[in-house]
Amino acid sequence: MNRISLREKLRAEGVADGRYELTGLHKADRADLGFYFLESREGAWVVGMAERGRRDVMARFGTEAEACDYLYQKLTWREPAPIVQTPAQEARGRRITEEMTARIKEMMRRGRSAGEDGADGG
Numbered sequence: 001m002n003r004i005s006l007r008e009k010l011r012a013e014g015v016a017d018g019r020y021e022l023t024g025l026h027k028a029d030r031a032d033l034g035f036y037f038l039e040s041r042e043g044a045w046v047v048g049m050a051e052r053g054r055r056d057v058m059a060r061f062g063t064e065a066e067a068c069d070y071l072y073q074k075l076t077w078r079e080p081a082p083i084v085q086t087p088a089q090e091a092r093g094r095r096i097t098e099e100m101t102a103r104i105k106e107m108m109r110r111g112r113s114a115g116e117d118g119a120d121g122g
Contacts (some may be wrong), residue, residue, distance in 0.1 A: 003038065006068040015075045038050065040064075047071045079108050 004023040010020065021028040025040035036114035041057075045067035048057040061067040085093070099106070 001065050001072070003064065003068060006038075006072055009072060010075055015074050020071065020075060036071055036074060038067050044052040047074070 003025045007022060011017075012055055017026070019035055020026070020032065021035055021037040021039075023037065027113045028035040028037070030048070034049060036047065037050050037055060038045065038047050039047075045064050046057045047059050047061070047067050048055055048072050050056075056120045060066075061070065061118050
């Protein structure tokens, strides 16, 4: 992938133009809010975040394709849907939590008793 195909793929995914800048091809139109950038620097391709006049590099790559793939993943990642438990799974989780809580309380009670007996040296 190169910058041209990256821009096409990002637009197809519905990524807002203001979220990224591809040097020499696409300028972010909402620079005041911060945006990702991809550019060539000193023989490498870099991806970073620009915000409030600062441009901080997040990653360096040997090829444009690697940098494009990385930026594509950053801009298109979606949080997975939450896992919905069945009522039986919820009940099992509550039971396990209650059992562990009871064990911990008992261990703490025993620890306090042991500490009270020997803490004073007598």
